[in-house]
Amino acid sequence: MSDDGDDPGRAGTGEPAPAEVGAKWARDRRNRVFLRRALAGVLVVAVVVVLGFSVRTSRLTDESGAFGPDLAPVMDRIAAENAEVEKNHPGAYVTVVAMFPMTGSLTDIGLNRESIRHGLEGIHLAQVWRNRQPSSPPYVRLLVGSDGPDDWEPTVEAIKARTADEHIVAVTGLGASTGTTRRTVESLSGSGYAMVSAVITSDELTGVRGLARVAALNSEQARAGVVHARKVNPGLKAVVIKDLNPADSYVKTLARFYTGSLADRERVMELSFDSSTRFSGTVLDVIAERVCNSGANTVLYAGRSEQLPALMQALSQRDRCVRPGMTVITGDDASEMNRKADLNMWGDTRIRLFYTALAHPAGLTLPGGEVLTAIRARFAGDDPDAFPRVFPHESLGDGMAIVHHDAMFVALETVKAFAREPDVPSPQDMANMLTSGTVAVEGASGPIRIVEGGARQTKEIPILQLNPDGTSAYSGRITMTDGGPGRS
Structure with missing residues (x-):
């Protein structure tokens, strides 16, 4: 498998090439989206006129200052990438939601602000590299929400309310193995959502419907x-x-x-x-x-x-x-x-x-290591979109950018498995695929195979x-x- 999973074509099989399928998918999606937006626009105008306010919630956002000045630089990059996707590919994108515990004490949430920042950087890196691939749609937008102890529930409700309009297909991030994370995961699972976690390691969350994990238990x-x-x-x-x-x-x-x-x-x-x-x-x-x-x-x-x-x-x-x-x-x-x-x-x-x-940059450079050269380039290369160029003052030492990149990468490769379908996959379609035992990608932390039930099979710890x-x-x-x- 190549680093991004692109299929060079199926010559001689009689099946259309992915690019052809992707173009048809994009056209069909664009027509359906335009129609839905027109109808939705009428409804929104009516609601605003009657109630006097916009119904759009800020629980899911890419706004620069939404979660504090320390996250503003990476949020600015996410917003800019989202704007490019919406401008250039209006009918051919999906949205992934990144949830992190933005509120609560360290004892309650288990992640410090630096880990959250590095996690968002890794997720954004995967988004950018997917959007730069010369392959078929979908392109990727990223929205961010908080699943802290005081706000996880309204954020989950916002995801459910905005899934259709925002083309939400999966949730990543999700935080550490705390009680709040468990409640978040159980609520999303109960509604059939696909989730890919980077740092949930508790064995008590094994086999949760729709949850795939890239971390060692x-x-x-x-x-x-x-x-x-x-x-x-x-x-x-x-x-x-x-x-x-x-x-x-x-x-x-x-x-x-x-x-x-x-x-x-x-x-x-x-x-x-x-x-x-x-x-x-x-x-x-x-x-x-x-x-x-x-x-x-x-x-x-x-x-x-x-x-x-x-x-x-x-x-x-x-x-x-x-x-x-x-x-x-x-x-x-x-x-x-x-x-x-x-x-x-x-x-x-x-x-x-x-x-x-969970991961370490040494794994990217070890002689005889299992990380593909093309994936290594995302973290150690000279490409303008490589981590050292995009985030020149940040460190990979805590492994957070690496594992969150891999969780997002798993979600995006799973989306791409549905490229031949006439419509974008639902979160339920994604959840079924993620835990079917068929997902395998080459990650920055090594080969990732998600076995039936959602755990990662082989780990280099x-x-x-x-x-x-x-x-x-x-x-x-x-x-x-x-x-x-x-x-x-």
Whole structure:
């Protein structure tokens, strides 16, 4: 398969080439759209006259300042690309909605603003590259909405209300594995919507109707983390520290699989705290004392990054952990800490922190790597639309742009599978295709095959070492096949 899935034609088969089919599809779509717009315009004018206001909601938008000045540059680019699509291809586009938790505390949403910004940049990158392909329609518009704790429900209702007029075919983004994300996904699933998530890793959301995921599950990350722990400390003695926050599916499933991945002789004890309480940092300080007196050489941390610096600081203040060295291993949420900090997050470099990442730019340049040259060019090339040229001051180090690009790419390749149909696919058509076990694309994080039910079959899980100043170093990768660890 080529990097964008373009079919060069079916010569000798008697079937029309995709470009011919695409042209007919575009003409037919344009005629139908013009008619619907004319009728819809009459209705809207009537409503405005009677009620005195426009019915268009701003829940889904590409407006520059809709979600704060930090996102304005990428929102401006999205708006400009949308305007080009509407101007040049008025009857031949579809719309994908990107949902991110724009409101709520970090504990509630599990994503910081930098991760959200990088995620939007990756999604926009996939949009641009699809629209530049010399192939058949549809072209792609992108709208952005918030699925924070206070606004997910009206945003979902806006998606449902505007699906026909906006030609909405799928939702991507969707945030981390929190309670709010679960409610968002369940509401969309209940109405048959297609969703492609970049960072939902909880095993509790496996098999949700219409949901495809490009990220490694927590069960896989836990097994990969334990494999790396044994490599770092061959005589592994581990303490599992778990967050009991009842609203967070990520921490719950990560803890369960860390414990289940350890042999009895490797398991020292389990300790817990609740991040939803006021003084969880104090509890973590006491936990660090227990860990350092336990004879363990490894901590498997099943919690969010927001509380992790408190644990790292507490460990580095205790001589019984510092002198022999202590290894802390955690899941992909630690990518939230992967950015240069003005002050060190913990004190002693003999306390080492590794995490299982969802993606890393090293995977784009590894000798013998599985990323196609054409896909690599989107992130490391000199093309005017390549990531370094479009976002010259941004980093790929946290992997967010890469995995969100891949989630959007999966959605767009699925749309293209319907190019021979006389009409644009509905979200329900897309949901059926996404979870049928037939979707396979070449992503920036490697080959992506979405198996029946929506999970990604084979994952290359990068292992990163995070330094106290927020910089990171690539420490290798572990291949997960059929749910278990393969080569490393």
